[in-house]
Amino acid sequence: MIAIDNVLVSDEVVEAKFICDLAKCKGGCCEDGDAGAPLTPDEKSEIDRHYAAFEPYMTPEGIAEVKRQGRYLWDPEFGWVTPTINGGLCVYGFRDAAGIIKCGIEAAYLEGKIDWKKPISCHLFPIRITEGKTYTMVNYEPRDTLCKPACALGKKAKMPVYQFLQEPIERRFGKEFYETLHQIAIEHFDAKAPNR
Template identity: 35%
Template sequence: MVKQQLHILQVGNVLVSPDIFTEYFCCDLDACKGICCVEGDAGAPVELDEIAEIENCLDMVWGDLSASAQSVIDRQGVAYADRDGELVTSIVNGKDCAFTCYAGETCLCALERACREGRSRFVKPVSCSLYPIREKKFPGGISGINYHKWQICESARAKGREFNLPLYKFLKEPLIRRFGAEWYKELLELADELRVQGLI
């Protein structure tokens, strides 16, 4: 565990919660069935350029979406402003992401599936790829990332402990996608320093 004197850290212009180093995580779709895409009260945070990307590949995923999702998208588009004024993906029945689709009982992202199958080049919103890390933006170009602990992800925490996989390693690719390879290299160097000091 992180010792008490270890508080918020900084890598470049990103404030980093110690949880990123100390919490273990590895998604276990066999156990959770992708429930994070169908639980909650708002969609996934999206940037304006991501909304454009989603709109560009909408034809490729339209057939994978439920009739209810198609209706919501027809009515309000692929995204909306939530109660905090942040842009998020459209949702169905107050919770399900409009871009969910199913393989048996498991919920998948229609956007990601289309990308993996070569039907589009857009993977999915970076906020989805980063989960359970959440990003908050502050004035002056500063961002903060922290771990969002959700009960439905208990199987992922257990699997992460089994594989000794801390969050910053499990989410290597999304972190690089969001902040860049050089930033991630600095994050690894910080992790090494903390380990040498016995802080993680």
């Protein structure tokens, strides 16, 4: 376990290798789960603020579910989450011509329509954040089957999870946090190197 101030980072975040392989997983994390994407209170406000701008990127089914369930809903286990279509695809997701699930919120962001990329829980996947009263847990939780191609690609490229996710880690915790984590990771691997 790596401790940086009140943030506890699982060793797997620096040890495991991972690169999303969308050609193989097809963005399945956007429809394979126990609930929609977890949201922070601020992100509920972002959805409300930008909904009109990213609604055109959504599917008719997604729009219908938002009208039925709301733009976000309360889950007893996960807190505030995005709604899903029949317990599957996130209402904000759509499939591109290659059958890969994309995020309507992110599509609007990439086209300069809004200034918010997407929920941080989506951006950080397969890292999951758990907030305690006095600490924040940062764990590596890939899907067993769905993420196998990403784990294989990460191993082939020798890409640690935290480096692949540098942008969302900096977005959530700041650049200084990332730089500290990177330095600890270097020291961590050096300490575990043979003949030392």
